Amino acid sequence: MNDQAILTAPTRPWIVESVYPLRYISPNDALDLGRLLVEAPSLPRPSSPANLSGWIDAAFAILSGQHGTLLDGCSFVVEGRGGILAAVLIVAQAGRPQLIELAVAPFYQRQGLGTALVGAALDALYSAQYPLVAATVTAASGHARLLTSCGFTSTDSGT
Secondary structure, rough: OEEEEEEEEOOOOOOOOOOOOOOOOOOHHHHHHHHHHHHOOOOOOOOOOOHHHHHHHHHHHHHHHEEEEOOOOOOEEEEEEEEEEEEEEEEOOOOOEEEEEEEOOOHHHOOHHHHHHHHHHHHHHHOOOEEEEEOOOOOOOHHHHHHOOOOEEEEEEEE
16 A cells, blocks of 8 residues: 655755755756656655656656746755765645655665755745645655654645
């Protein structure tokens, strides 16, 4: 069973600490983002692509606004020598911020990159005067635990 939960968090100032520099995502990141999403667990979606080509297409779709308007200055990546190591993507859906992607390359997990990205997004959303952000996660997943540790709480459960 693939139980999903909707988590929300108030936006707030956050001092971002990361050993790797964070930067805003750009439309030129679609290829590297697709590569990251192939290897890293991602948030639930109606249908997950089956291969690299599909994930690259999904990344282009996100960055071109097909899943909501990408909020300028609220979506971040961590980049290393080999490409994108981690990413958080925030879009506006029905005028409300939605965290639609959070991924960290397996080798870099549990090193604080996910927390730094979520913190940067919460801080940027606060600065942009959005009071709340939501995310749909698989219940009891690593994503749910990470977001809960960053101040997200469950508001609703689905299937």
